[in-house]
Amino acid sequence: MRVAVVGASGYVGLELLRVLRRHPEVEIAAVTSEQRAGRPLGEAFPGLAGLLDLRLEANDPAALAGRCELAFTGLPHAVSAPTVAGLREAGIAVVDVSGDFRLHDLADYERWYGRHGAPDWFGKGVYGLPELHRDAIAGAELVAAPGCYPTGALLPLVPFLRAGRIEPAPIHVDSKSGVSGAGRKPDADLLFAEIDGSFKAYNVGGAHRHVPEIEQEASLAAGEPVRIAFTPHLLPATRGLATSVYARPRGALTSAEARSLLAEAWADEPFVRLLPEGTLPSLAAVRGTNFCDVQAVVDERTGSLLLLSAIDNLGKGAAGQAVQCMNAMRGWPETTALLEAPLLP
């Protein structure tokens, strides 16, 4: 199958190329980049020299018609929607990694993101977390790959919500993301000298755009409204996203029961790894992979449930997940091209 990577020069785009190169069913037929259009890929990114013989082109859906069957769109929200619409109108299936097609409620979208760039297409995307929506993804032509924070929060959390074992509000989610999650824009706050040796929260108090996305999926799982108090932070690291979830059990819950619940819920999932008791998720263990490592511990002294997860924000948090969605859409084994070992150390 021929695929295109639209917005290939961002960090998600580069990771898509890395993963797709090893996919046996896929040929990368086109790569686009507004800023670097016209340049050979190996010249724009010397790291790719000798690996992909392609020339970057402008982001033009019409120009891709007939040249590929599926496109990954790695553009910023708002910019993404009209491109996605154009691709769909050209008959191209799309896995979008922006926030433009994740929410179900347009009013919600407008409150958090502003005007939508292709309202006719709003709501036509399937939320691309295969562990939750595998069947819907299988039949979809427009899949919205989840945000990195929602992925890291939902995978450990959903089994407890589905089983009604925790109070739905408030649930505290304290997340720490590698800087690549903020993208490649020339922002003085993201300079090495600003981030190195530092650590900082941002968009606290329920101000981050991933809040409605987490609540939408968590509420669906719970069958009742879930409220998330969410605090994202920037780590002095390039890749990876660690999440701590604090929730109040409904009724008695031991660490062993919590672990059993996770084990059963994700028993057949190749990318969710419940770690052995006493082993905690670390970013190193998932670096460059599509894994989500999870752990559950009940603090007996306070009765609190602590859920921990680790993903690579560019892997299971973006590009890896998008490829997993493509695999699900096309009926290929979901692990195709994705069962790689982490880069250790």
Add this chain to the structure above:
Amino acid sequence: MRVAVVGASGYVGLELLRVLRRHPEVEIAAVTSEQRAGRPLGEAFPGLAGLLDLRLEANDPAALAGRCELAFTGLPHAVSAPTVAGLREAGIAVVDVSGDFRLHDLADYERWYGRHGAPDWFGKGVYGLPELHRDAIAGAELVAAPGCYPTGALLPLVPFLRAGRIEPAPIHVDSKSGVSGAGRKPDADLLFAEIDGSFKAYNVGGAHRHVPEIEQEASLAAGEPVRIAFTPHLLPATRGLATSVYARPRGALTSAEARSLLAEAWADEPFVRLLPEGTLPSLAAVRGTNFCDVQAVVDERTGSLLLLSAIDNLGKGAAGQAVQCMNAMRGWPETTALLEAPLLP
């Protein structure tokens, strides 16, 4: 005043030397290090060449008698207690930065640390957080400088507990520490290649020794038992400690009220900086200093109170705080030698 730094070759010891060198009332009369005894300080630590003309000696309280009036002890817990006892018996005032004299209840100590190394002296230390116990410190000859995690948690939290504005249990404390907090021991898990680009929780579920210390002081402030669900993490950074505290307000509470409460509580404290609304604590802003930067935000959607703080774990979290205690013990302005600008960037 002549002072000694006992255990000068650990990270806290080195930071003590850096701060004490600029203290106008103090002469560093002796430095000890079991491992490097006999070597000139500038040879053991080339960074100190030309700055301090001293030779490291063994940790021997008797040998310090008559040579100094006050000693800082930067030894591991259990090892520290007998040394502190020896120093006190030699008539030397002590600021201890281990965990040996922080707790009030010996049973508590034994449960968390094991046998105490000088039970006759247990309970004779004053808890050295000047913002809470200034008067007691002023008259003390044995002060136990708090742990780094308790300092970062208590300074934003205590005003709310004193005012009865939050539920006392459970309070969630999610902390992220620079690696220097783990000390200088040759541990393969602390190698650069293990920590770089990674991030990981440890001692979760109420297993960290700072839990009883936080609860002791928080309960004293609240006048009722406080229960802390505590999750510490190791950051890929050398210095600094960031803390997020999640608490449930008792009754209505707005962000503005929360900020007012902090502002009033710490109005006269030179080292607690309430940041302007919208500015969040960062490790860079306190690097190398004795400041604790704090912020409070109420998440209106969930009703949760979020408290954030940042300290330098070796500064306000250890050596800076110890010097502040010495200043309070001797009646000098507490800011002496401590009002330095952070190392930016």
Add this chain to the structure above:
Amino acid sequence: MRVAVVGASGYVGLELLRVLRRHPEVEIAAVTSEQRAGRPLGEAFPGLAGLLDLRLEANDPAALAGRCELAFTGLPHAVSAPTVAGLREAGIAVVDVSGDFRLHDLADYERWYGRHGAPDWFGKGVYGLPELHRDAIAGAELVAAPGCYPTGALLPLVPFLRAGRIEPAPIHVDSKSGVSGAGRKPDADLLFAEIDGSFKAYNVGGAHRHVPEIEQEASLAAGEPVRIAFTPHLLPATRGLATSVYARPRGALTSAEARSLLAEAWADEPFVRLLPEGTLPSLAAVRGTNFCDVQAVVDERTGSLLLLSAIDNLGKGAAGQAVQCMNAMRGWPETTALLEAPLLP
């Protein structure tokens, strides 16, 4: 083909597992580790959970007889030689990544390393730099994969030596290595807090064990004795090795001629990438790969030739190169399992 990885829990061992997992001709039949013998691999290294269902065993050549046809040995020098001897005596082909079989002259070995652990086998290894010794490797049963520093220095340098275009002595080699090159031993000098934000030379003045290795291969290429003034440094980075070589041209030499010489010498080499004029090697571009990126520039003002290279010290500098050697030994395409894109960013 069944292979074993002996010494699998070091950093080179882990990288070997990562690469060998994707090798279509290879089955990893055994993994050994003195320290972690008896533990499942996925438990010893949570990052490998779900990827390799193997149990670590002790380093015992006899126990591997009949279970594998080839072994990679990732042990420290001196420890490696007797193990290699045992493996060869059991009829197992070996790719050794220690320094025990790289030198041709036993006196040389003893001067730099001390007593050899299997003198009967000394000199029976082929130096495993396929770009230099492809034919000899093809027929060998014992291949000594080069050191990381020699690989980074020789690939840009050899074409100039072979062509007689530079003076053979002295050639200055200034190298900067990621910390993983120092291995996984619990050494206080390699702690995160020591390396982070720092940078330091070590073993200067011709004291590093890779000097005789570089000179051996450089002299063979030149047909006359080459003398290398070598300065290695430790970077505050985990992976990667950057090398600057300074040499005096024999006769006139322009940047264009220097680039042509490199281009021609390595035209058919899949892993040596001569970068476009004006693009300089960076560690990011080779992270996780088997590439060696090179560049040549003549400083017209001083007449000096500057050669720059970048490799991943665990890839082309160790594990990747070892797999490339295995491919050459077995007649498989040398790129098998090795043409992966770098981890960007």
Add this chain to the structure above:
Amino acid sequence: MRVAVVGASGYVGLELLRVLRRHPEVEIAAVTSEQRAGRPLGEAFPGLAGLLDLRLEANDPAALAGRCELAFTGLPHAVSAPTVAGLREAGIAVVDVSGDFRLHDLADYERWYGRHGAPDWFGKGVYGLPELHRDAIAGAELVAAPGCYPTGALLPLVPFLRAGRIEPAPIHVDSKSGVSGAGRKPDADLLFAEIDGSFKAYNVGGAHRHVPEIEQEASLAAGEPVRIAFTPHLLPATRGLATSVYARPRGALTSAEARSLLAEAWADEPFVRLLPEGTLPSLAAVRGTNFCDVQAVVDERTGSLLLLSAIDNLGKGAAGQAVQCMNAMRGWPETTALLEAPLLP
């Protein structure tokens, strides 16, 4: 004495504020920043809250007349010259940290930097390396603080050039700088995700603007033309600059002689620390200081002289040196405000 810091919001400006705050003879009377004019300093830089009660103003020399006696100018080259001219015309002494007043030859300046912004003032600056030009600095009203690379190269090199003990051409200088040396501009190549874990040369082949500056001062010291082959690199570190110099001795030279030569040359210099034999300069040992640590080693096998140095690029490489120059200009002890211990770790 009242001083101004012009261009206070760059990294050099922030370091100047940090150092000047502890200077007993100095009052910081004004701080300027084009971008942040009008904002209180503690609001623009939360790290400075509570430390300096000043408001940033625009860069206007006329507005500073009568309000200060000396100004530090931390602006980019070309922008700096007219500001410096304006300050001098207003009778204000200046220590300039740009490249605008370091070179002696206007044609040289124009070749490397382009048109000069205040040609009437060109050549009126004294080169502000006190170890070389102390007497001239003492009487000067316009001092040009050296670049960071020249400082790191000249301090180990000049004693050998003055004594005629090395060949003057070519001398190879391989330097590695922390990223803060590139300033605070929002450049995508300086993002954390680009620099972290990477390492790269830039401006190779004699293309860096510090080349003519090194050669000017080296040739003055040698009394004959010196030619430098210079290779700068960016380290994945925020602060610090390490330099390796490779030179050919004239006549026999041992390590002991080389060390003696350095020891004698800098015996009275408080900021040049010749490390003990066997100890090599590291960036950690000079972090946040005005020290330049140096070492010399002769490689007996090749006859090469290796000189190593380490400075903090923002300290002895910029702000610290500028304050040392001010001390020399005003006849204060040069160490005033500058003899601080490094931030360890």
